[in-house]
Amino acid sequence: MNAKEITAKYLKFYESKQHATISSVSLIPENDPTVLFTTAGMHPLVPFLLGQPHPRGKKLANVQKCLRTDDIDEVGDGCHHTFFFMLGNWSLGDYFKKEAIEMSWEFLTSPKWLGMPKEKIAVTCFGGDKDAPKDEESAKVWVSLGVPKECIFFNGKKDNWWGPAGQTGPCGPDTEMFYYTGRQDCACDQHGCGPGCHCGKWVEIWNDVFMEYNKTKDGKFEKLKQQNVDTGMGLERVAAVMQNAPSDYETELFKPLTDWLKKNVKRQDVKSMRIIADHLRAAVFVLADDKGVAPSNVEHGYILRRLIRRAIRHAHGLGVEGRFCKKLAEIVVKIYGDEWLELKRNQAFVYSELEKEEQRFAETLERGLHEFEKIFAQANGKLSGEHAFLLYQSYGFPLEMTVELAKEKKGSVDEKAFAAALEKHQELSRESCKQKFSSGLADYSEKTVALHTATHLLQAALRQVVGTHVQQKGSNITPERLRFDFTHGEKMTAEQIKKVEELANKWIAEGIAVNRKEESLAEAQKEGALAFFAAKYDEKVSVYTIGSASKEVCTGPHVDNTSRLGKFKILKEEAVSAGVRRIKAVLEH
Ligand code: SER
Numbered sequence: 001m002n003a004k005e006i007t008a009k010y011l012k013f014y015e016s017k018q019h020a021t022i023s024s025v026s027l028i029p030e031n032d033p034t035v036l037f038t039t040a041g042m043h044p045l046v047p048f049l050l051g052q053p054h055p056r057g058k059k060l061a062n063v064q065k066c067l068r069t070d071d072i073d074e075v076g077d078g079c080h081h082t083f084f085f086m087l088g089n090w091s092l093g094d095y096f097k098k099e100a101i102e103m104s105w106e107f108l109t110s111p112k113w114l115g116m117p118k119e120k121i122a123v124t125c126f127g128g129d130k131d132a133p134k135d136e137e138s139a140k141v142w143v144s145l146g147v148p149k150e151c152i153f154f155n156g157k158k159d160n161w162w163g164p165a166g167q168t169g170p171c172g173p174d175t176e177m178f179y180y181t182g183r184q185d186c187a188c189d190q191h192g193c194g195p196g197c198h199c200g201k202w203v204e205i206w207n208d209v210f211m212e213y214n215k216t217k218d219g220k221f222e223k224l225k226q227q228n229v230d231t232g233m234g235l236e237r238v239a240a241v242m243q244n245a246p247s248d249y250e251t252e253l254f255k256p257l258t259d260w261l262k263k264n265v266k267r268q269d270v271k272s273m274r275i276i277a278d279h280l281r282a283a284v285f286v287l288a289d290d291k292g293v294a295p296s297n298v299e300h301g302y303i304l305r306r307l308i309r310r311a312i313r314h315a316h317g318l319g320v321e322g323r324f325c326k327k328l329a330e331i332v333v334k335i336y337g338d339e340w341l342e343l344k345r346n347q348a349f350v351y352s353e354l355e356k357e358e359q360r361f362a363e364t365l366e367r368g369l370h371e372f373e374k375i376f377a378q379a380n381g382k383l384s385g386e387h388a389f390l391l392y393q394s395y396g397f398p399l400e401m402t403v404e405l406a407k408e409k410k411g412s413v414d415e416k417a418f419a420a421a422l423e424k425h426q427e428l429s430r431e432s433c434k435q436k437f438s439s440g441l442a443d444y445s446e447k448t449v450a451l452h453t454a455t456h457l458l459q460a461a462l463r464q465v466v467g468t469h470v471q472q473k474g475s476n477i478t479p480e481r482l483r484f485d486f487t488h489g490e491k492m493t494a495e496q497i498k499k500v501e502e503l504a505n506k507w508i509a510e511g512i513a514v515n516r517k518e519e520s521l522a523e524a525q526k527e528g529a530l531a532f533f534a535a536k537y538d539e540k541v542s543v544y545t546i547g548s549a550s551k552e553v554c555t556g557p558h559v560d561n562t563s564r565l566g567k568f569k570i571l572k573e574e575a576v577s578a579g580v581r582r583i584k585a586v587l588e589h
Helices: 003-016 043-049 097-109 136-144 235-242 255-264 270-288 299-317 325-336 341-345 347-378 385-395 399-408 415-436 446-465 494-509 521-526
Strands: 059-067 083-092 121-126 152-155 169-180 202-215 221-234 472-477 482-487 514-520 540-546 550-553 567-577 580-588
Touching: 003 059, 003 083, 003 097, 003 235, 043 083, 043 169, 043 221, 059 270, 083 097, 083 235, 083 270, 097 136, 097 169, 097 202, 097 221, 121 136, 136 152, 136 169, 169 221, 202 235, 221 235, 255 270, 255 325, 270 299, 270 325, 270 341, 270 347, 299 325, 299 347, 299 399, 325 341, 325 347, 341 347, 347 385, 347 399, 385 399, 385 415, 399 415, 446 472, 446 482, 446 494, 446 540, 446 550, 446 567, 446 580, 494 567, 514 521, 521 540
Parallel strands: 121 152
Antiparallel strands: 059 083, 083 221, 121 169, 169 202, 202 221, 472 482, 482 580, 514 540, 540 550, 567 580
């Protein structure tokens, strides 16, 4: 059974149980500021898990694109990935443990659906602690379905509790289903191998989470208004099980990639080839996302950069000749493009960003590796923060890559000292930025950041109401107010002021997402972004887009959504000099 058939069966099964099928959302979450990427199907559903009614009802199912980097070191075994597809079903305050577990079991074992042999499945449940009791209820349901007691294991929070680690939000105990693949030869059986062992014999295929708690900022677990179910099944793993494949990489989801690699490497190293296939598949899906993330040194762009550069480093190690990222990206688009239309829609961007990143990194990789070897020898395998920073700054080595290289040679990196070196550098460049732009931000307080975004809305509204001759001449922001100087020859009328306020407040009321992307000034200007200061044409700049209202080159930072701004009000409009006017405005809460 291939992945497409598994997905179709899954959605059909849950449809037959009155679940509405919802679509996968972007890999960049909109509703959950606690994560950079959508790491599970529950992220876009957080408001609904907290009690807001969902327009499609209380029972939902879908297949969601996910990206996680916490398992990145395990990628290379047969069943861990950074990017993966999660099949999920949700009860938003509807059914709970009994029904969720019964449906999981039916789908997995009924010959009408997946028909997995029951004796190959074991389960784990939450063992209880100070925050929540032992989950006897789930265990009882498993027993009632015929799962032998010796195949039910209890664990603590680390293994059987779901909720993004250390973060706030909906969470709860879970029960996980493991399939015995017996895949690899290992001695684990002799010292208690079982579900959760990383030997590869037991593979976790599905997780039913019972979200009835909300973790608060001060680390407390409060009962939610409603009892929810959040389940996640890994499509790649289930496909491997259903095809009796030796690993996820031998299923049709990866095989064309690993086949290409096998033909084009000089040294066959299974782990490295899997890393390359995994990371480039992930990079293609991130680049193809309509949010338009490109490689950079911050946030989403940095994770993307790490993935691409790690893949390139491994390919270099295997002796792949010439540029290869685009070739593998084309294979990814071929495998997934018919189902995930964004891959085709955005393929030109995907290829060009990959080519640019590969070009940038290829120029320094060889020299950087050489430098690494030199430093490693000099430092007796103990790299300082300054060493790692040098490799980062001069050769484009993400910290994690230097750490990995050092570990491979049984050395280490002072990661804390790297962070300090980076911070020192950022402070220096922030200082120089402040000098470069008269509108440099003096502080990053919430109020200041909100006023900064309001300034973009003000400029956009002025250009609509007063005319496109309006250009920023200066800006000064304190936590209390914004001050904006712009080109315009005469006093604004009371009506114009009112219209500008109304327009800005309309955009605020619409709750428009503020998106940031990095590109060259040339690219930004081609897309119509406003840029009123001196920067080199080929220099990378940040472009902030607020829906169709505003697009400006700016150093930021900004709020993530206009809904955070409060009410925009102009206090004063006056002349500064010939042809330049000044507005003072505030945000009222
Ligand atoms: N949120 C859970 C997980 O990611 C179930 O979907 O495993």
